[in-house]
Amino acid sequence: MLTATTAGCSGKRQRTEFVPLSEFDERDLISDYNFLEEAAQLADSAQRSRQRLSSAQGPDIAAVRQLQHQARLRNMDWRAAPPGSEARQLNGSCYDAHKRRLMWRVTWRFDGADYSATDEKLDEQTKLADALAQHLKLAPGQAQRHALLKQYAEAGPQQLTMLLKQEGRPAGSSGEAYHRLMPNHTLRLALAQKTVIEHPVILLVLPSELPKYDILKPGEHRSGTV
Template identity: 35%
Template sequence: PGCSIRSCGLACVKSHKKRTGCTGKRKLEFVPISQFDDNLLLSDYNMLEDTKRVAESSQRWRNKLCKYSSFPLPESLRRLQNAANSRNTRLSFLPGGMLKREKNQSRYRKKCISWTVEWRFHSTDVVLLNHGVGEDTNLCSVLENHLKPGPWIHKLKPFCDVDLDSLRLFICKDPEGGAKAPFKELNIKAPLRQQLAGVDILEYPVIHVYLPSQSCDFQVIRDVDPTPDPTIYDGHGSTQGLTFEMEEDPEVVDDEFTKNSHAQEIEFEQLPIDAYAELFPDMDPATDCNDDGLEEGEIIE
């Protein structure tokens, strides 16, 4: 047949066609340049498109079945991933160039994770970013800074008018689980480290803030004992050295201001929407690795 498979007779050819679905026709064959025309050019182009489609389909299936990333992680991200895994937090990353990947400034150094944390206030278009949030910092002290006078305070007035302790905080347990993914309710006075246990995180934690009067339309999972661990929490989490960013739809406004001798950066930009295939890399046990030349409390730009 045209596919060049050697056969011994008609029965063998029929068996080959039935077993492989081959039509016996050869798609590719040598054509003299004198016989090459637009139809053959179009045929070659279609063949290349079919090859690309099959390759991309195979890669998607590979990611789903093998459960690991197809791109190598830098050493710093691998250490961060291992450290999160040792804390029972599954951390995954997007490929380089993605918006959320570029925003993430989470780091692991001196046996401590400094997270980038995104805050989304329900029923508003305000999105705030914190960089360098220590894992032993309580959420209340970080959120309190956002509810002080600032450029966005008029949009967060309902959240400023209620007691800080009455605000409800939620984090999605599986960011890639779709609309039906359950959420975990967080303790506003507990440190971040213990509250991220059992949570899948894509790049960095995204915390949703609700008023006491607002209802949520998702499944909520609460910890049996949300009491803070006294060995790692003293009730006064520090936010010294944290940087802040702000995002808002759809306009872009840049502003800078100084508060308590610490610069705060504010950005307004469109909310990112992330919907990607599962990228849960295999992770090794965490290792004790420090970044040379960094002092405690220093923020990596």
């Protein structure tokens, strides 16, 4: 005997199947009522989930919009990394309304030494050379750091070349290109007319390492294929 189960059928009518009014009975009425209640519960659950997500992301969205707005006022293109990404979580850059200044997370990358240092809240009015000088100070008890940064410390901020990678290059562009930053410029001036994703990463390059970098001319924004 062929049962509803062996036939691949639950034995119940499809809840969305059309039923003529002449055949509509109390069982159909109860089924439709239950169906509508379940749909309402699902809609309510989805709404609550959206509200929780919006509430959780609210402060982050506000911070992102504020950074975008303040960067735009400074003639700079600031872009956020995807929500939840490590770059988005690490970036503590913010706008100090009291000082009316942007406070940037800045990573200093000593490329030839495979070493990085970070300023968590660097005032945009700080000169690059002054900020870098703090990281070139060799304190006692840091032998490994001394060895890594010896050449950079001996060269000093004025002899090192500061580079910022050009972001936003189109697909198909060959290699990476870099903006050259001036040590006597403030961070605000250095970032003007540049694109930054999350926070600035400034490369420190020794004179002997310079030939391997493709450096843009002042004011150049290369957009085509190199």
